[in-house]
Amino acid sequence: MIIGVPKEIKNNENRVALTPGGVYELVKYGHTVLIQQSAGEGSGFVDEDYIQAGAEIKPTIEEVYASAEMIVKVKEPIASEYPLIRKGQVLFTYFHFASDITLTRAMIDSRAICIAYETVADDDGTLPLLTPMSEVAGRMAIQQGAKYLEKPIKGRGVLLGGVPGVPPGKVLVLGAGVVGLQAAKMAAGLGAHVTILDINMKRLRHVNDVMPPHVVTEYSSEYNIRRHIKNHDLIVGGVLIPGGKAPKLITREMLKEMKPGTVMVDVAVDQGGCFETTRPTTHENPTYIIDDVVHYCVSNMPGAVPYTSTLALTNVTLPYVLKLANMGWEEACRKNKDLGKGLNIVDGAIVYEELRSLFPEEVA
Numbered sequence: 496m497i498i499g500v501p502k503e504i505k506n507n508e509n510r511v512a513l514t515p516g517g518v519y520e521l522v523k524y525g526h527t528v529l530i531q532q533s534a535g536e537g538s539g540f541v542d543e544d545y546i547q548a549g550a551e552i553k554p555t556i557e558e559v560y561a562s563a564e565m566i567v568k569v570k571e572p573i574a575s576e577y578p579l580i581r582k583g584q585v586l587f588t589y590f591h592f593a594s595d596i597t598l599t600r601a602m603i604d605s606r607a608i609c610i611a612y613e614t615v616a617d618d619d620g621t622l623p624l625l626t627p628m629s630e631v632a633g634r635m636a637i638q639q640g641a642k643y644l645e646k647p648i649k650g651r652g653v654l655l656g657g658v659p660g661v662p663p664g665k666v667l668v669l670g671a672g673v674v675g676l677q678a679a680k681m682a683a684g685l686g687a688h689v690t691i692l693d694i695n696m697k698r699l700r701h702v703n704d705v706m707p708p709h710v711v712t713e714y715s716s717e718y719n720i721r722r723h724i725k726n727h728d729l730i731v732g733g734v735l736i737p738g739g740k741a742p743k744l745i746t747r748e749m750l751k752e753m754k755p756g757t758v759m760v761d762v763a764v765d766q767g768g769c770f771e772t773t774r775p776t777t778h779e780n781p782t783y784i785i786d787d788v789v790h791y792c793v794s795n796m797p798g799a800v801p802y803t804s805t806l807a808l809t810n811v812t813l814p815y816v817l818k819l820a821n822m823g824w825e826e827a828c829r830k831n832k833d834l835g836k837g838l839n840i841v842d843g844a845i846v847y848e849e850l851r852s853l854f855p856e857e858v859a
Contacts, residue, residue: 496526496527496564496565496819496820496823497526497527497528497529497562497563497564497565498513498521498526498527498528498529498563498564498565498566498567498816498820499528499529499531499553499559499560499562499563499565499566499567500512500513500528500529500530500531500534500559500566500567500568501531501534501556501559501560501566501568501576502531502532502533502534502556503534503537503568503569503570503798504556504573504575504576505570505573505795505798506777506778506779506795507777507778507779507795507798507799508537508569508570508795508798509537509538509798509799509801510537510538510569510570510797510798510801510804510805510808511534511535511537511538511540511569511801511805512567512568512569512588512808512809512812513528513530513567513809513813513816514535514538514540514805514806514809515535515540515544515545515547515548515550516548516809517809517813517816518530518545518548518549518550519548519549520813520817521816521817521820522548522549522550523549524817524820524821526820527551528545528549528550528551529550529551529552529553529558529559529562529563530542530545530550530551530552530553530559531552531553531554531555531556531558531559532552532553532554532555535805537801538801538802538804538805539801539802540805556576556579557579560576560579560580560581560584561579563584564584564585565584565585565586565587565816565819565820565824566580566584566585566586566587566588567587567588567812567816568586568587568588568589569588569589569798569805569808570588570589570795570798571588571589571590571591571595571598572586572588572598572601572602574597574601577601577605580602580605580607581605581607582605582606582607582842583606583607583608583842584605584607584608585607585608585610585819585824586602586607586608586609586610587610587612587812587815587816587819587837588611588612589611589612589613589628589765590602590609590611590612590613590839591611591613591765591766592609592611592738592839592840592847592850593738593739593740593766593767593849593850593853594740594764594765594766594767594768596854599840599845599850599854599857600857602839602840603840603843603844603845603857604843606842606843607840608824608838608840608841608842609838609839609840609841610819610824610828610834610837610838610839611738611837611839611847612624612625612812612837613625613737613738613765614737614738614836614837614839614847614849615815615833615834615836615837616737616833616836617833618832618833620737622737623811623833624808624811624812624815624837625673625735626673626811627804627807627808627810627811628797628804628807628808629672629673629674629677629733629735629762630673630674630677630807631796631797631800631803631804631807632674632677632762632796632797633673633674633675633676633677633678633680633681633731633733633762634677634678634680634681635796635797635799635800636674636678636681636731636733636760636762636796637655637666637678637681637682637685637729637731638681639760639781639791639793639796640655640666640729640731640758640760640791641655641685641729643758643782643789643791644664644728644729644756644758646756648782648789649756649784649787649789650756650758650789651728651754651755651756651757651758652756653728653756655682655685655686655687655728655729656685656686656687657686657687662688663685663686663687663688663709664687664688664728664729665687665688665689665690665726665727665728665729666678666679666682666687666688666689666690666727666728666729666730666731667689667690667691667692667723667724667727667729667730667731668682668689668690668691668692668730668731668733669692669715669720669730669731669732669733669734669744669745669769670691670692670693670732670733670734670735670763670769671691671692671693671695671698671699671701671702671712672693672698672733672734672735673733674731674733674735674762674763675691675693675702675731675733676701676702676705678731678733678762679691679702679706679710680706682710682729683706683707683709683710686709687709687729688709688711689706689709689710689711690710690711690712690713690723690727691710691711691712691713692712692713692714692715692719692720692723693712693714693715694714694715696714699712699713699714715744717744720744720745720749721749721752724745724749724752724753724757725752725753725754726754727757728754728757728758729757729758729759729760730745730757730758730759730760731759731760731762732744732745732759732760732761732762732763732768732769732770732773733762733763733769734763734769735763735766736766736849737849738839738847738849738850739766739849739850739853740766740767740853741763741766741767741768741769742769743768743769743770743771744769744770745759745769745770745771745772746771747771747772747785747786750772750785750786750787750788751786753786753787753788755787755788756787756788756789757787757788757789758788758789758791759788759789759790759791760791760792761773761790761791761792762796764776764792764793764794765794768792770790770792772785772788772790773790773792774790774792775792775793775794776790776791776792776793776794777793777794778793778795778798778799781793815827815831815834815837818831818834819834845857
């Protein structure tokens with residue numbers, strides 16, 4: 496199979512979908528790998544690294560799309576890429592269709608095979624291709640939140656860890672999944688007081704078992720959320736519904752109950768966000784303020800640490816890329832149920848059930 500890796504062109508997206516090591520494995524199995532010129536530089540991999548691993552370097556994105564049977568990416572295609580996608584071409588990347596009807600319609604019209612990293616799922620419901628980026632984003636949420644709590648950036652002026660004689664900052668984490676657990680771990684490590692909310696008691700028991708005493712668990716309800724937002728300095732949204740839109744747990748009117756300079760970091764922004772006031776931002780312009788509350792809603796947070804993120808992502812995606820290349824997408828998805836769950840759009844039809852329910856007009 497001919498596999499193409501275009502350079503990511505989303506704002507400040509420096510990750511790349513294959514490392515030279517991944518190229519080496521694919522070439523070893525007899526596949527051809529086309530890498531767009533300088534695609535790996537943001538992650539620390541130069542073209543010569545790919546050439547030595549057996550890849551062919553293509554100077555333009557158009558040449559990569561035109562020749563490849565399968566495109567492997569990190570982020571969803573953007574508008575300038577839509578015309579390059581061909582009928583029957585396999586696209587394997589993060590799509591997050593639920594929050595983007597324009598992208599969904601474009602992929603339906605392309606009649607390509609769209610396999611989404613974020614809906615590939617193990618038998619126990621684990622999302623193996625989303626997990627490493629959720630780990631990165633959860634940890635980054637605290638780094639970024641701590642920074643934007645600083646007064647020059649319109650935050651409350653709170654040091655999360657406090658100092659002797661001064662109490663630490665308070666962090667509220669919505670969701671005890673991968674993002675929430677990693678955010679709580681980082682915040683606790685800084686010495687902050689952490690409250691983590693979820694409706695899954697099994698997850699809360701796990702958090703209670705593995706976290707230090709200054710991480711407190713509570714059942715998530717609107718009442719508890721309203722109570723906590725009044726006195727917490729940093730709020731992290733990490734609620735995920737696989738393939739669907741995140742629930743809006745904090746409404747616009749709730750912002751008036753928060754202290755001026757409170758910071759909200761919405762890690763669920765790719766799935767529409769779990770704050771009503773969420774709108775996607777970029778690393779170039781990461782924040783905005785509504786009712787004196789600082790919002791950080793960067794839709795590709797791991798792109799800011801591309802070396803770490805690329806290695807973490809390709810560790811888990813490469814085995815699936817190999818299956819798709821070795822077997823072809825139909826056989827690979829039939830023989831591997833977890834990979835089959837990644838199928839979202841096939842030849843102009845939405846095949847992922849959660850997505851079908853979100854866009855019924857596109858199914859009819």
